[in-house]
Amino acid sequence: MxxxxxxxxxxxxxxxxxxxxxxxxxxxxxxxxxxxxxxxxxxxxxxxIPFGPWLMLSTYNEDQGLQTFYDISREKIVNLPLPHNKVKERRCFGSQFGWLVTIGVDLHIHLLNPLSGIQISLPSQPTFQHQYKIHVEPEDLRHVFMTKFILSSNPSDSDQTCIVIAIHSELRRLSFAKPGDEAWTYIESSYGGYQDAIFFRGQFYAINSKGVLVICEIDAPHPKTIDFAFPPEDIGIFGNRFYLIEMSGELLLIERLFSSPTENASLGDFYYITEAFDIYKFDFHSSSWVDLYDLGDHALFVGDNTSFSISTIDYPEFRRSCIYFTDDHRELFENRFCDMGICDFKEGTIEPIYLGDHVLSMFSRPMFVMPTL
Incomplete structure (x- = not known):
């Protein structure tokens, strides 16, 4: 047959x-x-047009070698075969072009396409500068050392060299590497506390916890950041999260606002709850941020993944002018609460995105991926 x-x-x-x-x-x-x-x-x-976004859930069936995903548009659980040595007990991060970045107890870092199963090696965790000054066990390092990975291009595209920016270490610094490199190259910066980065119009930009936008000069003899823009005047700072997203050729800054830490009396756990989002568009003529009040026919996706947007015209099954978010308070992953949902940006309302099991994990919470073959 x-x-x-x-x-x-x-x-x-x-x-x-x-x-x-x-x-x-x-x-x-x-x-x-x-x-x-x-x-x-x-x-x-x-x-x-790639397939619509999925949630990669926290469950891996070792006996059957299956990773659990949630198809948001069809509200359906999907189990895909993935060898256990590629995802089991590995901290996973969502990135562009349908790829994941994984780090395991062995501290090896890989790019992984969960649909094709193709895996590409990146330099390992011990090759980063600015390691912790105290000893941290490998099973804890896979959880706390890395924050986010951002790709410049599709690793399977032979016409372009894929460059990966990593946010890492206790002070959330920046480094970069390409597949085949022996070590991560540190990007000198007068700041730490970086929260997100983006490859936009041929350059890497990064945003820190104070809302300062910088350009990453990685082609310089000594890679460094250059201050590019001050934060919006009305931006909050303490405790909020910042994300950078491209939407229809525009650069957006998303500020995620949380409630004060809340204690669940029955569980004895502290957790944060997302209350709202503020969004700004960067005006390259005035080099300043402008308030945005409507996302139009777009939806945004933020959390433990590279931040991205989609057109709800191309994907009508997703809700326009909404922000889909997952829990990226990794310091609270040991607690029994998952801050995840859909925010209607115009109405200011928030509702659940997924109410099933497979959301709690000590080191890999649900994240968005754009499945790509």
């Missing part, structure tokens, strides 16, 4: 591939043989 399917004309195979609109069907289609896999990859690249 398999040989018969492999001999189908390319035109018929391609026509089938064009009709695959959900990820799990596409994965099964690609698994038939190399020819079908190549056809699916070509069609997805030509359409330029």
């Amino acid at each position: 398999l040989n018969y399917m492999e001999k189908l004309p390319d035109e018929i195979i391609n026509e089938f591939a064009k009709r695959m609109n959900c990820v799990d069907d596409s994965v099964r289609f690609s698994a038939v043989c190399k020819l079908w896999q190549n056809s699916m990859a070509k069609i997805r690249k030509e359409k330029h």
